[in-house]
Every structure is written in C-alpha cells, then in structure tokens.
Amino acid sequence: MAIVTLPATENRPAGRGRSAVRRPYSVRRRRVRDNMTGYAFLSGAVLCFAVFAWYPMIRGVVMSFQRTRRGETRWVGWDNYERIVNDPGFWTAWKNTLYFSLLALVVGYAVPFVVAIVFNEFRHARGYLRALVYLPVMLPPASALFLFKYYAYDPSDAGLFNAVLKALHLPTSQWMQSTTMTMPAMVIASTWMNMGGAVLIYLAALQSIPGDLYEAAELDGAGILGRVRHVTIPQTRLILSLMAMLQVVATMQLFVEPLILANGAGTQDAALTVAYLIYQHGFFQNDLNGAAALGVIMLLVLGGFSAVYVRLFSTQDGRGR
Amino acid sequence: MMAGDHVETRTLVSRAQLASGRGRVLYWVVLVTVILVFTAVFIGPLYWMVTGALKSGQEIAQAPPTLFPRDPRPRNYSDAWERLNLAKLLFNTFYYAIGAVLFQLVLDTAAAYALSKLRPALGNVILGLMLSTLMIPAMVLIIPQYVTVIDLPIVHVSLLDSPFAIWLPTVANAFNIFLLKRFFDSIPEDLLAAAIVDGASPLRTLWSIILPISRPILGVVSIFAVTAVWKDFLWPKLVMPSPETRTVSVGIYAFSGGTPMNVVVAAAVIAAIPTIVVFLVFQRNIMSGLTTGSLKG
Numbered sequence: 118m119a120i121v122t123l124p125a126t127e128n129r130p131a132g133r134g135r136s137a138v139r140r141p142y143s144v145r146r147r148r149v150r151d152n153m154t155g156y157a158f159l160s161g162a163v164l165c166f167a168v169f170a171w172y173p174m175i176r177g178v179v180m181s182f183q184r185t186r187r188g189e190t191r192w193v194g195w196d197n198y199e200r201i202v203n204d205p206g207f208w209t210a211w212k213n214t215l216y217f218s219l220l221a222l223v224v225g226y227a228v229p230f231v232v233a234i235v236f237n238e239f240r241h242a243r244g245y246l247r248a249l250v251y252l253p254v255m256l257p258p259a260s261a262l263f264l265f266k267y268y269a270y271d272p273s274d275a276g277l278f279n280a281v282l283k284a285l286h287l288p289t290s291q292w293m294q295s296t297t298m299t300m301p302a303m304v305i306a307s308t309w310m311n312m313g314g315a316v317l318i319y320l321a322a323l324q325s326i327p328g329d330l331y332e333a334a335e336l337d338g339a340g341i342l343g344r345v346r347h348v349t350i351p352q353t354r355l356i357l358s359l360m361a362m363l364q365v366v367a368t369m370q371l372f373v374e375p376l377i378l379a380n381g382a383g384t385q386d387a388a389l390t391v392a393y394l395i396y397q398h399g400f401f402q403n404d405l406n407g408a409a410a411l412g413v414i415m416l417l418v419l420g421g422f423s424a425v426y427v428r429l430f431s432t433q434d435g436r437g438r
Numbered sequence: 439m440m441a442g443d444h445v446e447t448r449t450l451v452s453r454a455q456l457a458s459g460r461g462r463v464l465y466w467v468v469l470v471t472v473i474l475v476f477t478a479v480f481i482g483p484l485y486w487m488v489t490g491a492l493k494s495g496q497e498i499a500q501a502p503p504t505l506f507p508r509d510p511r512p513r514n515y516s517d518a519w520e521r522l523n524l525a526k527l528l529f530n531t532f533y534y535a536i537g538a539v540l541f542q543l544v545l546d547t548a549a550a551y552a553l554s555k556l557r558p559a560l561g562n563v564i565l566g567l568m569l570s571t572l573m574i575p576a577m578v579l580i581i582p583q584y585v586t587v588i589d590l591p592i593v594h595v596s597l598l599d600s601p602f603a604i605w606l607p608t609v610a611n612a613f614n615i616f617l618l619k620r621f622f623d624s625i626p627e628d629l630l631a632a633a634i635v636d637g638a639s640p641l642r643t644l645w646s647i648i649l650p651i652s653r654p655i656l657g658v659v660s661i662f663a664v665t666a667v668w669k670d671f672l673w674p675k676l677v678m679p680s681p682e683t684r685t686v687s688v689g690i691y692a693f694s695g696g697t698p699m700n701v702v703v704a705a706a707v708i709a710a711i712p713t714i715v716v717f718l719v720f721q722r723n724i725m726s727g728l729t730t731g732s733l734k735g
Contacts, residue, residue, distance in 0.1 A: 154640050155558025162549035163564060165609035170571045172591060173582035180582060235472060237449050238465075240456075242473055248721055249480045255717040257669050259687035260706035264487045267699045274501035277486055283502065309483070317728050328448030335452065344450055370577040373671050377691065392577045396672070399581050412578040419575055 181410035197410035218368040225308040233319035251313035262377040299387040491704035518705040527689040535667040538608040550618035603677035621655040658727030
C-alpha cells in the first residue's frame with residue numbers, strides 16, 4: 118500500500134505539505150480523497166479520449182482483421198489487406214499521394230520559409246503582411262476550393278488563371294481536366310490555403326535568432342546568402358525539420374482537395390489519393406473493414422517515415438555538434 | 439503575446455546598411471513590391487470570388503473575364519441564401535461551434551487543472567496517453583471513430599445526426615490539454631496555497647484564482663475551437679448526414695451538383711464571412727496563440 122502511494126507524494130504540490138503533521142492514517146485517507154478529486158476533474162476529458170481516441174485506435178486494428186456482413190462479424194485474417202492491396206486504385210493512390218507530398222514539399226515548404234525571411238527584414242507593414250498570408254487559413258476549405266474549382270481552374274480562357282497566363286503570353290492549361298496538371302493545381306490551391314500557419318511559425322523562430330550571430334558572420338565577410346546559409350538555417354534547423362515532418366504527415370492525408378476540385382478521383386484517377394480511397398471503400402463500397410485496413414497501412418507508412426526521419430535527423434544533429 | 443515587433447534586434451540585413459542611401463531605396467522598392475504582390479495573391483482571389491458571384495452566368499463564361507461585374511446581380515446571393523437554406527446551415531454550424539467551445543472549455547480546463555495542480559496518482563501516464571493521440575493522423579482514425587459513433591460501446595446508442603457526435607470528439611484534443619496545462623504550470627503555487635489555507639475547495643480555487651488569470655489562453659482555445667468546427671468537412675459530412683443537421687460547408691458541397699456555379703460561389707462567400715470576421719476581430723490572439731502554442735514547448 119505504502120509503495121503504491123509513494124509516487125503521489127513526490128508529485129504533490131508544495132502548498133499541501135501541512136497535512137503531513139497529521140496522524141499517518143488520516144494522511145493516507147486524505148491522499149486517497151485528493152486523488153479522487155483529481156480523477157473527478159479528469160473524468161470528463163478522459164472519458165472523451167477513451168471513447169473517441171483510445172478505443173478507436175485499437176478498434177481500427179481489430180476491425181482490419183474482421184469482416185462485418187449483414188450484422189455478422191467474423192475474423193478473416195489478412196483478407197482485408199489482400200483485398201485492399203489488390204484494389205486497382207491502390208498503387209495509383211499511393212503514387213499520387215507521394216507525388217503530391219513531394220510537390221507540396223518543394224513548393225509549400227521552401228516558399229513559406231523564404232517569405233518569412235523577407236518579412237522579417239521589414240520595418241513596416243509587418244502586421245498587415247502577416248494578416249494577409251494567414252487570411253486563407255481562416256477560410257473554410259470548402260469555400261476556398263469552390264473558388265478554385267469554378268473560377269481559377271476554369272479550363273476555358275474565362276478562368277482567372279488562364280486569363281492571367283494569356284495576358285502574360287504564356288500557354289494556358291486545362292487544369293483539373295488535364296492529368297498532368299491535376300496534382301500541381303491541387304498543390305497551388307493547398308499551398309495558398311495553408312502556408313500562413315508555417316509563415317507565422319517561421320517568423321517567430323527567426324525572431325529568436327540572436328543579432329550578434331549575424332553581426333559576427335558579417336564581420337567574417339559573409340554576404341546575405343552566406344548569412345542565410347550559415348546563421349539563419351542552422352539556427353532554425355529544429356523547427357525547419359519538425360515542420361517538414363508535420364507537412365509530410367499532413368499532405369499524405371490529402372482529402373478535401375481531390376473531393377471538391379476533382380469530384381473524387383479526377384480525370385483518369387489522376388487525383389485519387391489514399392485518404393480518398395479509404396473514404397471510397399468505407400462509404401461507397403460498403404467495406405469499412407477494408408478501409409480500416411488501409412488506415413492501418415497508412416499509419417504504418419507514416420509512422421515508419423516519422424521514425425526514420427527522426428532517427429536520421431537526430432544522428433545528423435549529433436554529428437554536427 | 440510577443441509574436442512580433444522586436445524592432446531592435448538585428449536581423450539578416452543590418453540597420454546601418456538599410457539606412458544608407460542605396461539601402462533605403464532598395465528597401466522601399468522591395469517592400470512596396472512585396473506588399474503589392476502579396477495583396478494581389480491573397481486578396482485578389484477573394485475579390486474575384488465576391489465579385490464573380492455577382493456576375494451573370496453569361497458574363498462569368500466570357501473570355502477575357504471582366505474585372506468588375508458589368509451588371510451586378512445581388513440576386514445570386516439572395517438565391518443562394520434561399521435555395522441552400524443558408525440560415526439553417528449557418529445556425530447549425532454556429533450551434534456546433536459554440537457547443538464545442540463550451541465542452542472543450544469545461545472538460546479540458548478541468549482535466550488540465552487536475553494534471554497541473556491536483557496531480558492525482560498516474561496523472562503523468564494519463565497525460566502521456568493523451569499526448570500520444572497527437573501522433574495518430576486523423577485519416578487513420580476516421581473509420582473506427584465513425585463505427586464508434588454510430589454504435590457507442592457499452593450503451594449502444596447512435597450519435598448520428600446528434601450534435602454530441604461533433605461536441606464530444608472535440609474534447610479529445612491533446613493540444614488543448616497541453617496548452618492549458620503548460621499555462622497552469624506557470625501559475626505560482628503560492629497563489630494557490632493561500633486559497634487552500636483559507637479552506638477553498640479545488641473547484642473554488644479553479645474558478646476564482648486560476649480561471650481569471652488564464653483568460654488569454656482560454657481565449658486562444660476558444661477561437662481555435664470555433665474555427666476548427668467551422669472549417670471541418672469530412673467528419674460533419676459523415677456524422678451529420680441529414681439535410682436538417684448539415685454544417686454550412688457540407689451543405690454547399692451537397693448542393694453544388696445541381697446549382698449554378700455563381701450561386702454556389704455566393705454561398706461559399708457567405709459561409710466564409712463568419713471566420714473572416716472572427717479573424718479580423720481576434721487577429722492578435724490568433725497569431726500569438728499560434729506561435730506561442732507551437733514553439734516554446
């Protein structure tokens with residue numbers, strides 16, 4: 118009994134020490150009562166976590182090895198996994214999703230960092246510029262995507278993008294109706310909608326770089342690009358690498374963009390993503406178990422990626438010091 | 439809180455360099471260009487959206503497009519309002535958002551207070567389990583969460599079309615718990631010790647000491663809760679299938695098939711107004727919450 122309650126004593130706030138002068142049995146009783154109060158305060162949130170987060174985490178794995186048909190559930194081993202891997206869209210979906218993540222990384226990752234570096238140099242209009250890039254983040258994605266779908270990506274010359282391209286004497290595009298432009302078009306829409314958050318986070322990171330480092334680098338003869346390379350990037354490396362990981366995890370779950378812009382899978386499945394395939398299996402093909410299996414596969418892929426990434430990053434970091 | 443305005447610290451380019459004649463010209467040229475380009479890129483599409491929805495179907499299909507609607511038709515907006523029953527959709531979304539804020543404020547604040555100040559045995563294990571949910575991508579959980587909501591374990595009740603299907607899952611937000619707990623951790627124990635000596639109950643301490651100090655962080659949590667519900671799409675689409683319970687985003691999507699383009703976009707504009715207003719009013723809180731919340735952990 119004493120051993121069980123010991124850790125609680127260490128955790129106890131300093132202000133509660135006065136109970137220690139009482140007789141031991143009442144101390145124990147008081148401790149039990151304090152714990153009960155604590156659990157009472159925790160209970161609501163813990164119940165919500167249990168029902169809507171922890172239980173589904175386990176249920177997802179369990180479901181992926183079962184099959185429910187006409188209200189009857191039985192264990193089917195790896196059947197769901199086999200079915201989902203043999204789905205004609207499976208590899209296309211993974212290929213498209215990886216392609217989107219890669220494109221989004223090239224465009225959506227570098228752009229906010231450069232924007233933040235430039236914004237950080239300004240002594241005027243800072244609030245305005247910050248509000249500007251964050252504005253689309255506040256729009257409901259459905260609203261923003263209908264703007265892109267109907268007005269910006271209109272394949273005729275009446276569309277906003279084609280009109281601009283035409284005015285600049287550049288070739289126009291079919292956008293979502295062209296299999297090659299589908300993904301870049303989704304990357305543009307997604308970057309426009311989401312980059313504000315990254316810009317603000319980078320700005321905060323840039324502001325924590327000590328000014329003397331730039332001073333020292335300048336005295337050593339480093340130009341602007343040299344200072345970015347030798348001061349800015351090393352100093353913001355932790356946040357840069359963290360954001361890269363978060364972005365990959367976020368872009369791999371691409372769903373609303375294909376659903377609205379491409380009506381789902383798009384022209385010749387050019388917009389089919391893994392997240393959309395989960396939705397399709399679960400809600401159109403009446404195959405929640407197959408969808409759960411694909412969810413588990415996605416979890417393993419993203420978890421594996423994160424693990425490898427963290428490992429690579431931390432060893433690299435260790436060598437650097 | 440401190441997300442900007444450290445004008446004094448030296449940045450990439452030194453102040454002396456900027457103050458020199460050529461530096462100053464270059465600075466202003468770059469600044470004005472950036473302001474113009476960014477205004478065009480970020481406000482431009484919004485302008486296009488608002489004015490495009492005022493054009494006739496004929497005018498919107500015309501190449502090259504017109505910069506100003508030649509014959510503005512506010513009718514598109516009133517059509518959208520009536521055809522999509524936007525009043526009902528907006529009310530639903532607002533109702534779900536307010537409920538989500540209340541549930542999160544009450545239950546997550548209580549939990550964070552327990553984890554930070556009451557510290558029951560195994561509190562750290564519970565916190566760890568909560569934070570572990572941050573590692574699970576949302577799309578992975580969508581199917582088992584849906585299956586859980588249509589048939590709750592033990593009680594076997596379906597929450598389909600019930601606002602609780604939106605409210606309760608939002609409470610399971612580890613990021614809120616983390617933000618609130620960290621804020622409560624920074625409140626000195628001495629402040630609470632005095633209340634406890636006076637015989638105040640934990641609830642009383644939370645209500646009259648902790649909560650008044652925590653107003654900024656509660657504001658941040660509330661704003662994020664509202665915008666998260668307003669922006670969410672897939673979850674409300676799944677758990678609110680009836681036309682009467684839909685959120686505004688889902689309602690617009692559902693109607694987009696058989697409705698003229700301009701009317702859909704007009705509805706999209708109306709759906710975006712509340713979040714834009716929230717943003718303009720609470721801009722400072724949102725930006726500071728975003729940067730303090732995500733960085734100095």
